[in-house]
Amino acid sequence: MIGSRGRYLASWIAIALAAFFGLLQPQVIRIVLDVGIGEQDWDGASWIGRIINNLGGGGQIKQLLLPAAGISVVLMGISGLFLYLKGRWSAIAAEDTARRIRNRLYSHLQNLDYEYHVKANTGDLIQRCTSDVETIRSFLATQAVEIGRGIFLVIFTALLMSSLNTPLTWISMAMLPAIFLFGYIFFLKVKDVFSEADECEGRLSATLQENISGIRVVRAFARREHEIQKFDDKNSEFRDKNYRLIKLIAWYWSISDLLCFTQIGLVMAVGGYWAAQGKISLGTAVLFFTYIGRLLWPVRQMGRILTEMGKTTVSLRRIQEILDEPTEVETGNIKGRVKGAVEFRNVSFHYEEGRPILSNISFKVKPGEIIAILGPTGSGKSTLVNLIPRLYDPSAGEILIDGVSTIDWDRRHLRKQAC
Structure with a gap:
């Protein structure tokens, strides 16, 4: 990340601002429902409510719709702008980081001693310099920033909801610790499984590379059937590891869906009952329903992010294994012309x-x-x-x-x- 930290920090600031302005839009809906339908007065209204009132919102639903719609468009436009900047800056930073990693890897490989290259599998080295670097680039460009989005959403949503109704806020956050804990356990398991799958892919790539580069020898000694069986064994091993990875991901999505829908159902049941009893306004209930949906699905996506994080952790380790190899040590400094004795x-x-x-x-x-x-x-x-x-x-x-x-x-x- 050296050389790209400023741009990456800017992308995190942009995603924070995008999350903040995106969460303000449901506040407009709450004001329209409470003032226009619930006939509440403007006293104690939020700053968004005061803006709507100053734009001629009045107290009638027809008078509220136009300024409320305009403010909603402006808020979502600002949020969209910051989302664009986030994507642009994080993509540039990730591409630059990947280029630096590739250059450093290639330079390091050029300076390793001859014995290392004799013993190393060429196909595995190619995979580490291409596939593993691409895994890191993809994570930095998208998933790493999405971690920030999830964190900012939890913080901003909790603050906005608690300013309206603290008990319902606690109910809305009830399942979040379980979702995060389950996601962390999933991350620990998927990291090990992906490490095994990645090593299998490396062996598969090495087998393919060796066979293609030595095809003349294979044909000359009539070893085609042997090489086909050898490749099939490696391919089957890789398939089995991927099946296990897919099975883990399927378990995560199903259980996280259950937790998320349970949380949504709990908020809708309690919020709807309290709204019917008059403990909270209709607008506040709708606001909580909207926020819980916007909050849980990005948090649920943490499973995909954690999957990519597990892959990235393994890729970083595999690349670091190359960089940890000692380079040739120069012991001499004579550079005269060689005569040939x-x-x-x-x-x-x-x-x-x-x-x-x-x-x-x-x-x-x-x-x-x-x-x-x-x-x-x-x-x-x-x-x-x-x-x-x-x-x-x-x-x-x-x-x-x-x-x-x-x-x-x-x-x-x-x-x-x-x-």
Whole structure:
């Protein structure tokens, strides 16, 4: 988020203002019902009521409709403007952040040692640099700001409702702790399941990449059926993990719907009864019915947001695993022109401890001289050549280029001339 924090902060301010002005519009409806139908006077009216009265609202329903409609349009227009600004600023900030992550990942991969790339699955690396970065970008562009919208809606709605009727406000908020608690439990479960699904997708991508890049070998050795079965196993594993993820999401939506409809029914029953008894006005009852609907559905959408948050958490971890890998350490600074004299002095090398590939190798090659290195597969021919440009460093002994140890040569400069 470095470099985009200001724009992202502005998007949060915009969503707060959009939520605030959007919640003022039902206040207009309450005033029309209470003054126009309930025949209440303007004494003690809110500032919106005073504006309607100053615009010629009077006390008759016909006189109220035109100024009330005009104020409603203005309020929703302002809310819509801030929603547009929120979407624009958050999208720009998210795209810029994703670009920075991709550039940093690519630069870091370029500076990792050769051994890392030999062992890493190319398909998995591609997925982390594309799919995982896109997951983060999508979350930052939409879901992260929606968290702010839900928080601001709860705060503003609670304040506006409590200013009218505190007992009914407590009743309206009764189910919110249960919804939030259930959402948090869902987040913990879905994060682990998505992590498993994402790892399966990485293995699937790696299998596909290896098969396509090695298709000539597959055809040459008639291994098509084996590779098809191998891909089908990975694909089935990925499908099963996704089924589990979908099942969790289905459970969340069904239970959260039950909680939300229970809350709405409770408010409508109590609010309607109190309005019939005269404890609250008709306009206040309608206002509470409207607010509870506007409040609960964004809160209910927290399930989708939490799902994306779980995915984003996993994607961040997978990307951080790459960034935590140590880069090549430069040990030399010699950058002279290489003439071509190569000398191996008692060089030994192993990939794994106790399994030597080269053992006590010594020879000299003069500039311009051509030699042939012969041996069966796995005897260390490629390894020997890879030691010259320091793709690996010897386990013992030393290699000299023009009489200077490769440890003292600048690694990048040496590779430009040796490879």
